[in-house]
Amino acid sequence: MKSGFGARARAAMDAYGPLCVGIDPHAALIEEWGLPDSVEGLERFAATCVEAFAGHVAFVKPQSAFFERFGAGGVAVLERTIQDLRHTGTLVLLDVKRGDIGSTAAAYAEAYLDEDSPMCADAVTVSPYLGFGSLEPFFETAERNDTGVFVLALTSNPEGPQVQRARQGDTEGTVAGSVLAQLKALNGDRTPMGPFGAVIGATLETLDEDVAFNGPILAPGLGAQGGTADDVARLFGPVADRVLPSTSRGVLKAGPDPAALRDSAAQVNAELVRSLEMYRTSRSPA
Numbered sequence: 001m002k003s004g005f006g007a008r009a010r011a012a013m014d015a016y017g018p019l020c021v022g023i024d025p026h027a028a029l030i031e032e033w034g035l036p037d038s039v040e041g042l043e044r045f046a047a048t049c050v051e052a053f054a055g056h057v058a059f060v061k062p063q064s065a066f067f068e069r070f071g072a073g074g075v076a077v078l079e080r081t082i083q084d085l086r087h088t089g090t091l092v093l094l095d096v097k098r099g100d101i102g103s104t105a106a107a108y109a110e111a112y113l114d115e116d117s118p119m120c121a122d123a124v125t126v127s128p129y130l131g132f133g134s135l136e137p138f139f140e141t142a143e144r145n146d147t148g149v150f151v152l153a154l155t156s157n158p159e160g161p162q163v164q165r166a167r168q169g170d171t172e173g174t175v176a177g178s179v180l181a182q183l184k185a186l187n188g189d190r191t192p193m194g195p196f197g198a199v200i201g202a203t204l205e206t207l208d209e210d211v212a213f214n215g216p217i218l219a220p221g222l223g224a225q226g227g228t229a230d231d232v233a234r235l236f237g238p239v240a241d242r243v244l245p246s247t248s249r250g251v252l253k254a255g256p257d258p259a260a261l262r263d264s265a266a267q268v269n270a271e272l273v274r275s276l277e278m279y280r281t282s283r284s285p286a
């Protein structure tokens with residue numbers, strides 16, 4: 001029987017280290033890899049990523065936008081990529097950042113989080129800006145299927161704080177703080193952790209929020225956006241066991257040789273482990 005998403009994420013991170021590698025087939029990268037910017041090129045790009053990363057990292061995160069760019073043919077490649085990765089046992093976090101009114105959210109949830117769907121991933125990214133409650137169909141479908149949901153909280157882009165750091169009222173906390181508090185309520189005290197994660201960028205100057213919500217933390221922004229392993233340790237050191245730092249271009253630029261891609265991911269993973277360990281030892285009593 002399949003175990004809960006929190007348990008599967010815990011086991012994968014313990015086995016492979018914290019790194020999540022993103023599959024973002026930018027046109028420029030496809031060209032650098034010597035491939036045509038077409039469905040055929042996309043197919044070879046994605047297959048190379050599967051060969052390089054499946055069975056070597058805890059999570060792979062395909063970015064749907066770069067597949068949708070090619071229409072139905074691109075979406076078919078995305079579907080196959082998700083299935084191929086999952087067949088190897090590698091966890092797939094599908095990055096689609098969905099969010100809509102409840103009845104439409106239910107259809108998105110069925111598409112990405114229901115095991116009967118051909119596009120089902122292990123987890124999906126969602127946006128809470130139609131109201132956290134509008135995400136309920138995602139949570140409910142995930143619970144029924146032992147899949148997971150990652151909700152945007154403090155994103156890695158410079159425009160994020162305008163909305164996410166906004167105060168909800170004179171005395172209340174921030175929008176992001178409210179998202180994190182609601183995730184905490186959903187995860188409860190499940191062990192080893194709950195299935196509902198947050199997205200918090202590795203590019204932030206400071207966290208300034210309570211991240212004790214007992215779920216995984218996707219931390220994108222490592223590499224191309226300027227985040228470093230030391231930033232990950234500085235921001236997430238106290239909750240190191242739940243952080244899933246993510247990079248796409250930072251590793252993909254090592255392609256198209258699958259061995260070079262795998263080596264690059266292993267190197268980033270090792271840097272993360274080293275920085276998080278240094279943080280831990282610097283804080284432990286002598």
Ligand SMILES: O=C(O)c1cc(=O)[nH]c(=O)n1[C@@H]1O[C@H](COP(=O)(O)O)[C@@H](O)[C@H]1O
Pocket residue numbers: 022024063095125154155156157199200201220221222223224225246247248249250
């Ligand atoms: O949800 C995400 O993964 C995400 C959230 C966020 O705050 N910032 C962010 O960059 N991402 C995604 O992470 C990937 C970052 O790619 P690189 O900048 O190439 O590492 C892209 O697919 C983004 O859409």
